[in-house]
Amino acid sequence: MTVRIGVIGTGAIGRDHIDRVTRRIRGASVTAVTDLDRALAEKSAGEAKVYPDGAALIASPEVDAVLVACSDAAHAEHVLTAIAAGKPVLCEKPLAVTPEDCLRIMAAEESHGSRLVQVGFMRRYDAGYREMHRVISAGDIGRPLLMHCAHRNRASRPDYTTEMAVLSSGVHEIDAARWLLSDEIVSTQVINPRSTRHRLPHLTDPQFMLFETASGIRIDLEVFVNCRYGYDIRCETVGEEGLLRLPDPARPELRASARIGTAIDQEWDDRFSAAFDAELQAWVDSVPTGRATGPSSWDGYAATAVATATVRAQQSGDVEQVNMRERPAFYA
Ligand code: ISE
Numbered sequence: 536m537t538v539r540i541g542v543i544g545t546g547a548i549g550r551d552h553i554d555r556v557t558r559r560i561r562g563a564s565v566t567a568v569t570d571l572d573r574a575l576a577e578k579s580a581g582e583a584k585v586y587p588d589g590a591a592l593i594a595s596p597e598v599d600a601v602l603v604a605c606s607d608a609a610h611a612e613h614v615l616t617a618i619a620a621g622k623p624v625l626c627e628k629p630l631a632v633t634p635e636d637c638l639r640i641m642a643a644e645e646s647h648g649s650r651l652v653q654v655g656f657m658r659r660y661d662a663g664y665r666e667m668h669r670v671i672s673a674g675d676i677g678r679p680l681l682m683h684c685a686h687r688n689r690a691s692r693p694d695y696t697t698e699m700a701v702l703s704s705g706v707h708e709i710d711a712a713r714w715l716l717s718d719e720i721v722s723t724q725v726i727n728p729r730s731t732r733h734r735l736p737h738l739t740d741p742q743f744m745l746f747e748t749a750s751g752i753r754i755d756l757e758v759f760v761n762c763r764y765g766y767d768i769r770c771e772t773v774g775e776e777g778l779l780r781l782p783d784p785a786r787p788e789l790r791a792s793a794r795i796g797t798a799i800d801q802e803w804d805d806r807f808s809a810a811f812d813a814e815l816q817a818w819v820d821s822v823p824t825g826r827a828t829g830p831s832s833w834d835g836y837a838a839t840a841v842a843t844a845t846v847r848a849q850q851s852g853d854v855e856q857v858n859m860r861e862r863p864a865f866y867a
Contacts, residue, residue, distance in 0.1 A: 538822045541567035541598035543589045543613050544605030545579040548627055551804055552602055552815065553579055559812055563819040566597045570605070589613045593620050600822045603627060607702070611636035618643045618651055623827060625818045627655040629706055630835025634843055637836035638860070644832055645865045653818050653829040656710040656838070658768075660817065660829075661810035663782045667772065668715055676774030679716055682754040684708045685769040687762040689801055690733075697739045700758040701725075701845045705744060708756050709845075710830065710838045711770065718748040719837060723845045724854045733761045744845060765799035766806050833866035 540556055540563055542549050549570070556563050569586040570576035576585045586592035589609075593601055593616050601617040603610055603626040611631035617624040618640070630652070631637045644651055658664045671679060686704050695703075713719060724745045734740040741759035748754070770781040784806060786797040800806040814829065821828045840859045848855040 536562065536823050538563040538819050539566040539597055539599045540564065540602055540819075541569075541586070541592040541595065541600070542583075542602045542604060543569055543592060544603065544609075544627075545570040545572075545576045546604065546606075549602075549604035550579045551811070552604055553581070553583075555812060555815055556819075557581060560815050560819055563815075567592045567595055590616055593617050593622060598622065600624065600819075607632050611640060614640050614652060615643055618647055621647065621651070623651050623653075623818075623822050623825075625653045625655060625815075625829075626835070628710070628835070629702060629839050629842065630654045630832060631839060632702065634836060634840045634859075637832065637839050641832045641836060641863065641866070645863065649825060650827040650831060652832045652835070653821070653827040654831065654835040654838075655814065656707065656714075656830040656834065657807055657810045657814040658707055658711045659714055660813035661807060663784075664711060664715070664770070664810075667770065667779055667781060670779055671715055671772060671774070672717070675777065676772060676779050677776030679752055679772050679774045681773040682712055682716065682752065683769070683771045683773075684712065684754065684756040685767065686756065686758045687765070687767040687769075688760040688803075689763060689765055691735075691738065691740070691760040693735060695738065695760060697737070697742075697849060698846050700740070700742050700760060701744070701842050701849065704760060705756055705758045705845065706838050706842045707768075708754075708770070709746070709841045710834060712746065712748075712754050713834070713837060713841075714830075715770075715772065716748060716752055718750050718752060719859065720746045720754070720841045720857055721749050722747045722854050722856050723841060723848050725845060725849045725852075731759075731761050733763060739849075742849070744848075746841070765801050766803055767799065768806065831866050833862055836860075 744756040746754040
């Protein structure tokens with residue numbers, strides 16, 4: 536079976552996914568695209584048909600599965616429409632911008648009766664993160680006590696805001712930490728060091744976030760989106776019996792001019808290209824089975840609940856509690 540995919544949103548990540556499905560993913564093709572900017576959709580469409588909006592694309596008999604890659608605020612609406620149509624959906628992170636919308640998605644999915652939604656937390660498909668997950672789950676570092684993370688971007692776009700450091704960037708580490716530690720984050724705090732002179736005046740950068748999990752593990756996360764030197768993602772877990780560190784991507788070592796060096800990725804799509812491929816392939820493979828396998832709506836909800844509390848913490852300067860529902864048996 537060739538899975539016929541409809542892509543909603545043809546901005547940077549949408550175009551990246553169209554290219555990926557067209558050139559590298561087995562068993563799928565892009566048959567439909569849409570974007571608020573029709574000219575942009577037409578430019579990215581290739582062989583695919585351009586639809587006037589997300590609802591028309593989802594309803595099309597030429598679409599088996601939906602990939603939501605539009606602006607964050609529109610995710611929930613399209614995911615709910617896809618669930619109502621009984622179509623599998625891969626939604627870029629975040630699942631929705633409010634916990635309430637995530638809960639609506641969970642309720643709709645539960646009434647449908649099986650998992651239809653996969654959330655685009657693609658770090659879970661990165662080889663280094665997967666190995667960390669395996670080692671922690673095997674108990675090789677004993678009980679985890681601490682986690683140190685950093686999320687660094689070379690430079691932020693002019694429309695990037697202080698809140699986006701949590702909602703758009705830090706949310707990746709929030710999900711990765713929950714997944715690696717099999718634990719939920721219960722409280723959050725944000726501390727701001729001196730800001731870099733390489734930021735725009737509206738932005739607080741870098742930021743230092745501190746999380747605590749239900750079992751008492753402490754996680755610190757530096758989000759620094761104008762670090763200048765590259766796209767650098769770090770994660771280190773300290774356990775009772777040992778320490779585990781996310782490997783840097785394998786790059787050859789260059790020895791020249793009396794120095795030793797390796798290249799540093801400059802953008803997210805270089806650093807996580809293989810992870811995105813694996814994520815998309817896993818999603819496409821799951822479509823004919825009728826049951827999504829990757830990060831679930833529950834994971835999307837939990838990440839948004841923590842992110843929302845962290846935005847509160849940015850504003851209050853206090854430790855904020857994360858108010859989360861119990862995990863429904865449906866997502867066990
Ligand atoms: C962007 O949305 C991403 O997902 C990137 O991985 C992240 O590094 C960047 O800061 C976000 O804005």
